[in-house]
Structure formats: structure tokens, C-alpha cells
Amino acid sequence: MVGVELPKARQVYLVLRERIANGGLNAGDTLPGEQALAGEHNVSRVTVRRALAELEREGLIDRRRGAGTFIALQNAVKPVVADLADVLSNLIAMGRSTDVRLLAFSYQDAPAMVADALRLVKGERVQRSVRVRIVDGEPFSYLTTHVPERIGVTYTEPELASKPLLALLERSGVSVDRATQEISAVLASPEAAAALNVDIGSALIALTRVVYDGKGRGVEHLHALYRPDRYAFRMDLARTGRNGGRRWSPVENGHAEAGTTKGSETQAGNAREERGKRR
């Protein structure tokens, strides 16, 4: 049973990061001393120091010998905030350069989950592709798509790497009509972590979208993973008329806000690259 626990240094790191982000600690505040932190968390000072070193490397804190440890001034690297409907359009509208790398492309039997969602007969063949979308030189989404073979054959591998999948589907005569999507959270698997340049086991936003044509047949199964530090789903809600109903309705928000802070981005970006290389 032992062996799958998190190292203590990482636990302390997590707790402190949480306190800095949401725990009511403001920029410039003084953190408790290493000795005190060691006591609070029931670990040795050396372990606390490892956690603090990681936080310092990410630019969240400043440590000054003799003085103490302080919360860094511009610690919040705000993610790009975009509407839930169409990520790509929003990014382009923000004037960002996007690029795609095709990591895998094959035809195979449909996994049970996909066959179920697309309403295929079990084992029907599908086209599977894995792509990484790169925005402004940094990877930020890891896309796994499954498309029924009969539709997949209407476009080629290089086309998939250069054009949006939805456009390819429409070109082949499919009427893209309706979709269902779910948002969840997962830990980064080694493959996804490598592609997105984050640590294995870090948190990722998971989005699963199933697209149907006019007749209700599934035409695309998309499983997307996003870096939460680079992206967040945002929606505006308005209270629905009936009083006491206590319900919200989604509101079309004209354009998404670009939320990435200029100054801090480069710094955090570099720190992250180091982290990725260290193995």
C-alpha cells in the first residue's frame, strides 16, 4: 500500500502553494519561519526547505537570509480565459499564433467508451489521432480524437495537422449539428505531461466533447487536456426571470478577455521549461 503516497516535501509544497493562492495571504506578507512551518506540518526543517525551494523556483516567494520568506509581488500568472463554446476561434480572435503537432494517427477498433458515446457497434473501426496545440510557442492543449472510419477516410494525415477537424468534417458532407461536452479534472499521465511540458501528476482540465450530426449519429469524440495555468473555461451567467427559481442561464459573452499578464509570463514560462527538462 505504501509507495503511491506523495513525498512529504511535495505535500508541504502543495499546502503552501494553496495558502499563497487562496489562503488570504497577500503579496509582500511574511511567511512563518522555516522552523515554525516544520512544526505545523510535522516534518523536519530540511523538508520544509525543499518545498520552499520549489516555490522560490516558480517565483511565488522571495527568501531573504536573515529576514524571512515573503510572498512574491506578481505571483498570479493568470491563465488565458476563454469562452466554453469554441476555444480555437477565441484564441485567433485574441491575435495569438497557434500551431499543431500531430503525435499519432491510426485506424483501430473503437474503445468501449468511444463506441458507447458515438453509438457505434462495439469494435467498429475508428480513426484515432493525437494532437498538441501550441499557442505562442507554448503547448497548452493535448487532443485525442476518435472519428468513425467512414468519415475519417475523407481527409488525410497532413490535412489533420493543418486544418481544424470540424472544417474537415463539414467538407466531407457531415452536417455538424449538436454536441455534448463535459468538463472534469485529471492528473497528467506521462504522455500528456511530456506533450504539455508539465510535471507528471500535475492537474489538468479535461474536456470530453461528443459531436453529432443532424440525424443524431456521433461523428467525433474529442478528449482534450488543458494546462490550467494557461487556460480556464469561463462563462457568464444571468439570473433567470422566475423569482425563487434560483437558476442561472448562460449568456453569450461577445469576446473573451485576454488575461495573461505580460511581465510575469516570461518569468514563469522559463521556470516551467526548467522544470520540464529536469529529468
Next chain:
Amino acid sequence: MVGVELPKARQVYLVLRERIANGGLNAGDTLPGEQALAGEHNVSRVTVRRALAELEREGLIDRRRGAGTFIALQNAVKPVVADLADVLSNLIAMGRSTDVRLLAFSYQDAPAMVADALRLVKGERVQRSVRVRIVDGEPFSYLTTHVPERIGVTYTEPELASKPLLALLERSGVSVDRATQEISAVLASPEAAAALNVDIGSALIALTRVVYDGKGRGVEHLHALYRPDRYAFRMDLARTGRNGGRRWSPVENGHAEAGTTKGSETQAGNAREERGKRR
């Protein structure tokens, strides 16, 4: 720099769990032998066995001596899928029993992030509360709310533990009008992990909602953490008219589907409780 890495056993565990969930492995399939897995992942067989032991404890696989390791039949404990607008209403509509525990309640200076979102003067006092919502006996959301002091004083601590916050706000004359919410993913901090009965460092869905009154003043800042195995945000989208626009519009879905499988829930629930107790 060392000390915050994930143990190899946990990395292998993550990979295998990912493959079981989304990697095209179906129920009943045979996993590669421990020796083979050790080779694939460049770790020793002992390490692979630790990862497998964890998966077995969670009911995802069956191991039979002499025979092999198999994917458990009913492994997919589907989360409760609900609409993004109003979680609580959906749960009640599903006929589920919900309960609330109040973990913290205090008045304090507003953290920078909250003050910013609610458009308060920095350091203005706010009421902070931490609640855990329990559905069908299992904790599934961890809510941290900040409300401006002038509004917070209109209700009492026990009221907060028994009535929805939005109802309390309206009772005090606040016109709840508009909200913005963002969905992201975070790792479970020790506090959240303990409250939600999951492992430290597991992935959680993070939702931040800021509610405004008719005059655009912030009246509530909600930070919610959900267990992804118990919950997922779902939305239905329809293609917007203009052809080539390639945009989606949210669709009101009348009622959310209850997605929890009866049989598997108890089993997985028990496994999880064990996990929570082991420390």
C-alpha cells in the same frame, strides 16, 4: 530541487489508470504481465506491483495468481453529471439527499484576489466560510465563500449551515443579478483532501464564481472544489446558424441525467473510504 518528484510507483499507477480509463482497454481484457510492464516503464517488477496493488484496492483490476491481471468488469464509476448553472437544484431534482457541514466561519481582511474580484477596497473586511456539501453520505464539494461584511452580518452561522447562501443573500435585500464563473483544475491540498476524503495531490475540479448585484457590485466570491469521480460539468451545445462561423451556443437542457451506476457505486465508495482512512 529533488524531493518534490512523484515516486515511480505512483507514476506507473497513473499511467495504468489512464490506460484503463481512456486507453482503449475494455472490461475483461488482460493486462500485460508484471514483467512486461516493468520493462515498458523501465522500473522493477516490485514497483509495478505496488502500482497494481493500488489499482486492485480501488477495484479497477482483478489479479489472479497464475492467470494474470484483468480489467475489472464494472470499473467506470460514472460521476454525477449536472448542468453548469445550478448544481444544487439539479441534485435535489435528482432526488438526492444533501447535507452541509460548516468547517470555518470568520470575519477577516479580504485576500487580494477576492478584493479584486468583488471590487472592494483592498483590505475591506469580508466574511469567510468553508463548507463541505455531502451527497448521499459522501462528501463531494468543498466550498470557500467570501462575502462583504455588510452583507454577511445579515445572517447567522447556523443559517449558513442549513440554507443556500444565495437564498440568504436575497433575503437580505441583495438583488442577485449576474455572475461570472471559471472552471479549472487543481491538486488537492491536505485540507481539501481531508474534507473530500481523497488523497492529497489528486485532481479536483475547481470552480470560481463571482456574483454581482444589479449595480455591478460583487456580493459573493465562491471557490468550489469538486471530486471528479463524483461530479462533472456538462453542457449541451448547438451549432450557431451562420455557416462557416464554426461557433457553438449553449443550450438549456431541461434536466440533468443521473449518471451514477448503482451497483458499482457502493463498491468504489467503500474502496475510497479505506483510502481515506489509511493515514
Next chain:
DNA sequence: TTTAATTGTCTACATTATAATACAACATGA
């Protein structure tokens, strides 16, 4: 200046994780 508190550094040791190997117990199919 003095004093106390802080971070930085170092050493020695204990505990835990991982690796490599061998062998037993069991299942399966030839």
C-alpha cells in the same frame, strides 16, 4: 553594539523506495 530571529550550509544517521534475483503457488493449455 547587542540580541534575537532568520535563512544558508553542512554532517551524520534513519527510514523508505527501488532494483535485482530467486523461488513458491497457481492457472492454463498442449
Next chain:
DNA sequence: TCATGTTGTATTATAATGTAGACAATTAAA
């Protein structure tokens, strides 16, 4: 029955991680 491959168990060795304590360097305040 037998050969083969599997999981279960044990042993040993090495590496990684955590602990404890002491001391130096620096800061800030008394």
C-alpha cells in the same frame, strides 16, 4: 501429466528521501 507463464513472497543491495542537530551569515530591531 507436463511445460509454460502468471502472480505471490522473500532476500539482499543500492539509491532516494527524511530526520536531527550544529553552526555560519545575514538582517532587523532593541
